[in-house]
Amino acid sequence: MGGKSLGGKILRVDITSGKVTVEPTEAYTSEFLGGRGIDTWILYNEVKPWVTPYDPANRLIFGTGSLSGTLAPGSCRLNVGAKSPVTGGIGSSSAGGFFSAELKYAGYDHIVIEGKAKKPVYITISDEHIEIKNASNLWGRTTTETEAAIKKETRYDNLQMAYIGPAGENLVRHAPIVVNRARVAGRCGLGAVMGSKNLKAIAVRGSKAIHISQPQRFMKAVDETWKKVNESVMISLLKNEGLMGITKGHVTGKPDYAKNFQDIADPDKLRKIMPDIFREKYQVRKIAPFACPVGCFRIYEVKEGPYAGTICNGFPANDIDNFGIKLGIDYPPAILKAHDLCSDLGLDEDSCSGVIAWAFECYERGILSKEFTGGLEFKWGDHRMILELLDKIANRQGLGDLLAEGCLHASEIIGKGSEEFCIHIKGQDNFEIMRGEKGWALGCVVSTRGGTHLRGAILTDRTDIPGFRNAPPQFLEKWGLSENIESGSYENKAKPVIYCENYKGVADSLGICWILTTWLSADLLGPEDMAELYSAATGHEINAYELMVIGDRIHNLEKAFNVLHVGFNRQDDYPPKRFMDEAVRGGKWNGERLQRKKWDVMLDEYYELREWDKQTSWQTRKCLEDLGLKQVADDLEKARRMPQVKDNVEGLK
Numbered sequence: 019m020g021g022k023s024l025g026g027k028i029l030r031v032d033i034t035s036g037k038v039t040v041e042p043t044e045a046y047t048s049e050f051l052g053g054r055g056i057d058t059w060i061l062y063n064e065v066k067p068w069v070t071p072y073d074p075a076n077r078l079i080f081g082t083g084s085l086s087g088t089l090a091p092g093s094c095r096l097n098v099g100a101k102s103p104v105t106g107g108i109g110s111s112s113a114g115g116f117f118s119a120e121l122k123y124a125g126y127d128h129i130v131i132e133g134k135a136k137k138p139v140y141i142t143i144s145d146e147h148i149e150i151k152n153a154s155n156l157w158g159r160t161t162t163e164t165e166a167a168i169k170k171e172t173r174y175d176n177l178q179m180a181y182i183g184p185a186g187e188n189l190v191r192h193a194p195i196v197v198n199r200a201r202v203a204g205r206c207g208l209g210a211v212m213g214s215k216n217l218k219a220i221a222v223r224g225s226k227a228i229h230i231s232q233p234q235r236f237m238k239a240v241d242e243t244w245k246k247v248n249e250s251v252m253i254s255l256l257k258n259e260g261l262m263g264i265t266k267g268h269v270t271g272k273p274d275y276a277k278n279f280q281d282i283a284d285p286d287k288l289r290k291i292m293p294d295i296f297r298e299k300y301q302v303r304k305i306a307p308f309a310c311p312v313g314c315f316r317i318y319e320v321k322e323g324p325y326a327g328t329i330c331n332g333f334p335a336n337d338i339d340n341f342g343i344k345l346g347i348d349y350p351p352a353i354l355k356a357h358d359l360c361s362d363l364g365l366d367e368d369s370c371s372g373v374i375a376w377a378f379e380c381y382e383r384g385i386l387s388k389e390f391t392g393g394l395e396f397k398w399g400d401h402r403m404i405l406e407l408l409d410k411i412a413n414r415q416g417l418g419d420l421l422a423e424g425c426l427h428a429s430e431i432i433g434k435g436s437e438e439f440c441i442h443i444k445g446q447d448n449f450e451i452m453r454g455e456k457g458w459a460l461g462c463v464v465s466t467r468g469g470t471h472l473r474g475a476i477l478t479d480r481t482d483i484p485g486f487r488n489a490p491p492q493f494l495e496k497w498g499l500s501e502n503i504e505s506g507s508y509e510n511k512a513k514p515v516i517y518c519e520n521y522k523g524v525a526d527s528l529g530i531c532w533i534l535t536t537w538l539s540a541d542l543l544g545p546e547d548m549a550e551l552y553s554a555a556t557g558h559e560i561n562a563y564e565l566m567v568i569g570d571r572i573h574n575l576e577k578a579f580n581v582l583h584v585g586f587n588r589q590d591d592y593p594p595k596r597f598m599d600e601a602v603r604g605g606k607w608n609g610e611r612l613q614r615k616k617w618d619v620m621l622d623e624y625y626e627l628r629e630w631d632k633q634t635s636w637q638t639r640k641c642l643e644d645l646g647l648k649q650v651a652d653d654l655e656k657a658r659r660m661p662q663v664k665d666n667v668e669g670l671k
Contacts, residue, residue, distance in 0.1 A: 028056075029126045029148070031141060033215060034074060034133030038148045043127040048558065049646065052084035052127055054110060054526035055572045057099035060130060061108070062575055062650070067583045067657070071103040071207070072189065072214035074134040080121070080180065080220065083529015087122035087228050087308070089240045090551050091247050091543070092531035094118055094308040096180070096197060102206040103191045104369075104424060105445045105468040107580035109206035112472075112526055113180075114307040115198035120178035123224030135216040140181075142172060143222040153218040158184060160362040161196045168221050181219035182209040183364025185412040189213055190422040192369035192447065193412075196361060200315070200332030201307065204366045205446065205470055231557030239550045243543055247311050252539035256314045260304070261335040262293030269293065272605030273451050275343040277398060278375035279441055279596055282605040287348040287399075291338055295350055305332065312533060318354050325351040330358045336449065340371035345378070346399035356405060363412035369424060372447025374407055376425040377417070379439045385432065392416045441594045443469025444586060450475070453597050454607030457511035460620055461518060463593050466576040474519035476511070477538060506607075508616040512624035520569035524548060527572065571645045574637060578650045581636055581659050588635040591621060631661030 030039045046056045057079045069075045081097040096118035102109030121129070124145050138153040151171075156164050161183045169175055178198065185193035186209030193209035194202045203209075230236050247253055255263040269292065272282040296318060306313035320328040333354065341347045341356045360367045380386045381396040388395060394403060394417070410418025420428050425440035425447050441448045446468035452459035461475030518537055521544075525535050528548055536544045545562035553559050580586045592598070593612050601611040625632045629641035636659055642651040654660050 027126050028128045028130060029143070030130045030132070031148070031150070032133045033131060033135040033139060033141075033150060033217060036150055047084070047556075049568070050572065051524070051527035051552075051568055053081045053086070053095070053529050054097040054099070054112070054523060055568065056128060056527070057081040057097050058108065058110065058572055058575050058579070060128075061099050061101065062579050064132075065101050069101065071101045071106070071109075071211055074215065075132070076101050076211060076214075078131040078208070078211050078215060078217070080117075080129040080131075082118045082122050082127050083527060085551060085555060086529035087119035088230070088555060089237070089309060090528075090530065090555070091240075091244050091311050092309060092534040093529050094310060095526065095529045095531055096121075096203070097526055097529075098180075098195055098203040098208050100206075100208050100211040101583065102208075102468070103189075103210045104205070104207040105580075106584045107444070107468065107586060108466055108576045108583075109208055109211070110467050110526075110576070111194065111203035111205050111208055112532075113195070113197040113201040113203040114310070114531060115178070115201035116308045117178040117180050117197045117201075117222065118529055119308040120222050120224050122228060123226050124222055125224065125226045129220065131212075131215060131217060133215065138187075138216045138218050140168065140217065140219040140221065142177075143220070143224075144174075145223075145225055153216075156218045157187060160184070161199060161364055162362055164219055165199060168219060172221065174221075174223055177221040177223050179219055179221045181364075182212050182217075183362060183412065185364040185422075186210055186213035187218075188412065188414045188422070190365065190411060190414065191424050191427065192366045192373075192422075193364055194366045196364055198307075200361050202361070202366070204368065206467055207366075209364050209366075230555050232554045236551070236554035239547075239554050243547050243551065244311060246547070247534055247542065250539055250541045252542065253312055253534075256312050256533065259293065259297065260314045260316045262297060262316075262338075264335060269338060269343075273339065273343060274453060274602045274605065274607065275339050275451060276346065278344065278379045278439060279448075279451070279594075280379070280600075281603055283343045284346075284348075287342070287346065290348040291342040291350055291353065293335075293338065296333070296338075296354075300330075300350065300354060302329075307531075310531070314533060320351040320354055323351050325355040328355045328358050330354040331361065333357050336368060340367050340449070341401075341404070344371050344375050345404055347401045347404065348399060349401055352401035352405070356401070356408065359405060359408050363408065365408060365412055368449040369447045370408060370411060370421075372441065372449065373411075373421045373423075373425045373428060374404065376429070376436070376440050376447075377421060380432070380436050383439070385434045385436050390417070438595070441596060443594065444590050446470070448594055452593060453602050453610045453612055455505045456508050456612070456620065457505075457514060459593060459597075459612060460511050460624065461515045464515070464591050464621075464624065466573065466580055472532060473522055474515045476514045476518050506610065508613075508620045511620055512627050515624065516627055519573050520566050521545060523569035523572035524565050527568070528552060567645070571647065574642060574645055574647060575650065577630075577637060578642070578647070578654060581654060582657055585659065586635070588621070588625075588633065591635055592617065634661050636661045 050056045079099045085093045094114045100109045138157040140153040142149045180197045189210045194204040195209045300318040302317045304313040315332040318330040337357045341353045378396045426445045429436040429440040450462045457476040465473040549562045598612045639651045
């Protein structure tokens with residue numbers, strides 16, 4: 019039944035006692051594959067609903083994918099899981115780089131961290147040699163300084179590392195974990211969980227080979243998938259322009275990020291921060307993680323002006339949206355500096371831009387006074403002041419102490435109607451625009467980890483994405499779409515969202531980068547490709563349908579975790595109030611807003627296809643038992659969170 023794990027072991031480290039143990043991974047693989055799937059199953063079983071995110075009993079889990087470290091294209095992803103300080107529910111994020119492959123070469127599929135060290139520590143892993151080292155001298159240092167110091171102390175140059183910056187140490191609620199200086203397991207506050215355990219870093223080096231069950235068959239599958247990737251229209255675009263190539267189309271459509279989603283981007287400002295400007299004036303070279311055929315990240319350097327000397331590693335498309343459009347910065351070097359500062363301090367830029375935008379709007383409306391801000395006068399586009407705020411957030415200084423909580427918690431502290439201007443989903447500051455493209459919106463809002471597009475949002479809505487312009491009819495049919503994609507329509511969006519959610523669970527559990535999958539483009543890797551790679555690598559025969567069932571199981575397990583730990587229900591599956599009450603003012607989606615009645619119809623269809631109760635959004639016993647999750651169904655029933663229980667839903671939250 020179960021396939022062989024390519025690494026073979028789960029490493030458990032109790033940093034309270036210093037005890038290190040190892041167990042085989044194989045017992046988990048047939049039901050959950052690896053990566054995100056196994057991480058979630060361990061979290062579900064070992065973190066009880068009464069455990070708080072910063073409790074030593076919370077687990078912090080680093081999981082490689084089943085194919086991580088192999089020659090499969092894009093086999094670089096590392097999944098990190100914990101109970102989230104941001105939402106109180108499932109915390110799950112993914113990062114690229116080289117850490118995942120190196121961990122596999124050391125012989126491990128997962129690292130499970132529990133407990134809390136008495137003083138700051140870091141962990142080194144060199145095959146079977148595991149050490150917990152004093153990190154007191156690293157506490158307070160940036161991620162760049164931390165990496166250099168650990169390499170000097172260990173005298174190993176070939177270490178791959180995951181670490182936190184000052185933000186994680188100071189329990190900034192939305193702090194991420196940084197990998198290889200620029201790859202970030204963002205959202206959900208996993209860096210804050212790491213900080214709560216007094217764990218500064220994990221450094222790994224490995225010398226073991228990965229066993230492939232059927233080498234010739236696997237290499238054939240590898241050759242075919244690399245060929246498919248290299249012939250993709252989308253990959254050609256990304257090779258030439260990086261992730262900025264995707265951004266260009268929607269930036270020219272004047273997105274409605276501006277001023278905390280109050281307005282569309284100013285055309286005059288947009289012209290100053292177009293992706294081409296960054297590429298032509300500041301780009302130095304391309305970079306790529308392990309087994310990456312794309313190299314979509316770039317290194318940028320600022321050579322003149324007040325931010326001269328800034329070298330920006332792994333600049334993503336989000337920066338233009340977050341700092342350029344949402345906060346109004348129209349000076350490219352300042353946007354590059356903001357990204358570099360977030361990487362160095364260990365900040366999640368999506369969350370930081372969200373909570374800063376909330377604060378700016380509250381200041382404009384007289385809710386926050388200049389006295390309250392410590393003398394700072396908030397002005398959209400004031401890059402010097404925004405950079406100062408990022409530093410204050412990371413170090414919890416002055417107003418930064420409040421903003422470090424994210425807009426939901428900050429607005430609950432401030433009151434005075436400030437809650438109206440907090441744009442969040444399930445407690446997580448919102449990054450995504452969504453009033454125009456309805457399928458994209460649905461996928462973002464119902465996301466189990468608290469509103470993000472990298473779980474189930476469908477790019478088929480986004481007709482500026484080249485890979486979907488000429489998608490074959492059979493592909494669109496599988497996604498539940500017609501050849502005539504209507505971005506603004508509410509119809510037939512639930513089925514493709516579910517397809518994406520399930521398939522993303524598979525990709526995250528195999529360790530394959532989402533950029534190379536059909537989530538991004540119709541001509542990239544689908545479940546059939548993944549099934550062949552996995553079957554040949556592990557010797558466990560599986561087909562595309564069976565893989566997608568596992569993806570379905572993983573998604574439902576995350577849903578059940580949320581229901582048990584937070585009581586999320588239907589009311590948590592609505593978009594931010596602003597997106598329903600206020601229409602877009604100009605641009606491509608002028609006049610569009612999300613209509614409550616039509617959203618309800620779309621949500622009903624989604625719940626019905628998922629076999630969840632429409633009134634509560636909670637899972638039915640049939641849904642869970644059909645996926646082999648009877649234990650989970652029993653747990654929900656015992657907690658009185660099965661839909662047949664008629665108690666007041668709000669009272670259970």
